Amino acid sequence: MQKRISVVTPFYNESVAVGYYERAIASLIAQMHDYHFEIVCVDDGSSDDTLEQLIAIACRDPNYVVVELSRNFGKEPALTAGLDIASGDAVIPFDADLQDPPEIIPDMVKAWEAGAEVVLARRSDRATDSHVKRKTAEWFYQLHNKVSRTKIPENVGDFRLMDRRVVDALKQLPERQRFMKGLFAWVGFKTDVIEYVRQPRSAGKTKFSGWRLWNLALEGMTGFSTVPLRIWTYIGLFGALISVAFAVFIVVRTILFGVSTPGYASLLVAVTFLGSLQLISIGIIGEYIGRIYLETKQRPNYLIRHLYRKS
Structure with a gap:
């Protein structure tokens, strides 16, 4: 045959x-x-x-x-x-x-x-x-x-x-x-x-x-790996260590030199930078949650x- x-x-x-x-x-x-x-x-x-x-x-x-x-x-x-x-x-x-x-x-x-x-x-x-x-x-x-x-x-x-x-x-x-x-x-x-x-x-x-190819690439990344989620765990850990180190620096400087008036520029940069990281991480988590949501529909x-x- x-x-x-x-x-x-x-x-x-x-x-x-x-x-x-x-x-x-x-x-x-x-x-x-x-x-x-x-x-x-x-x-x-x-x-x-x-x-x-x-x-x-x-x-x-x-x-x-x-x-x-x-x-x-x-x-x-x-x-x-x-x-x-x-x-x-x-x-x-x-x-x-x-x-x-x-x-x-x-x-x-x-x-x-x-x-x-x-x-x-x-x-x-x-x-x-x-x-x-x-x-x-x-x-x-x-x-x-x-x-x-x-x-x-x-x-x-x-x-x-x-x-x-x-x-x-x-x-x-x-x-x-x-x-x-x-x-x-x-x-x-x-x-x-x-x-x-x-x-x-x-x-x-x-x-x-180009937009459809970008979305297809995201589909491939999130469909076969959880590494993007893990990366943000490490970024969060790194940020926490930096914060602790900076807090220790502030305490030591205050003990040695007294209280100084902080600048607004550094505070603004820190807040916007950390806020942006949080939004990006929420977006990546949302991508995975969206996949779960669509899969549970069973359409x-x-x-x-x-x-x-x-x-």
Whole structure:
């Protein structure tokens, strides 16, 4: 029997890229005729005609399954929906913008057939990204891997091949606040790596602004480490020691030289500095409490409005 490979792609307002995507997938299927392909396209509440184009493809191509979510839930829940729907022996998360080239998928499948349960696609060249994006990504990976026990491979995105047992393991993870790169790394399994050069977008513009990337980075930091909370414990301890030392200094100076009139500038600096530290620490604690609050609601990660496939 032919092995089934599922390609999972979230779509959000990718109308101009759908045609390029369909042609790239058709070329891949023609090249790998020894395998049966299932193309799971998840429309994440697009406001353009992305969904209509995907439905039209699904009506004429039995390889396609189109999942329409009830609204825009975000890329991580949309990817989770695709992984839940995918039925392949191997599953490949894949972006609609074709920056991750489908041409390396045959090499990923070969590594899988050779025994790898996860095949990572690592970007050896990110020249298509801006300098700022490259540097901030580098800083994020370094910081995350220092404070978290779950190490995220650098320059590796969602694009990878996962064996069915890996996908089944991911489906057992119940959290609502999902940072998929971290979850992929957390489950582990036997891993191989293939390097590639990242391409420019086939069409359209990225949907990830700097603000969304910042929030995603916070999600990764707070979702896989409690070190930020511990750091503020040490900062508080250090501040307390400084305060005690300063109090001893004041007592000694008063005994030796008498009482002097203190200045307002030093008092203002001390109050504002310590107040700022307190607000930052409260904010970090609030980030974790917010995660607890959202997890206790036990709401589903996504809701499916309709599933489209050719009969």
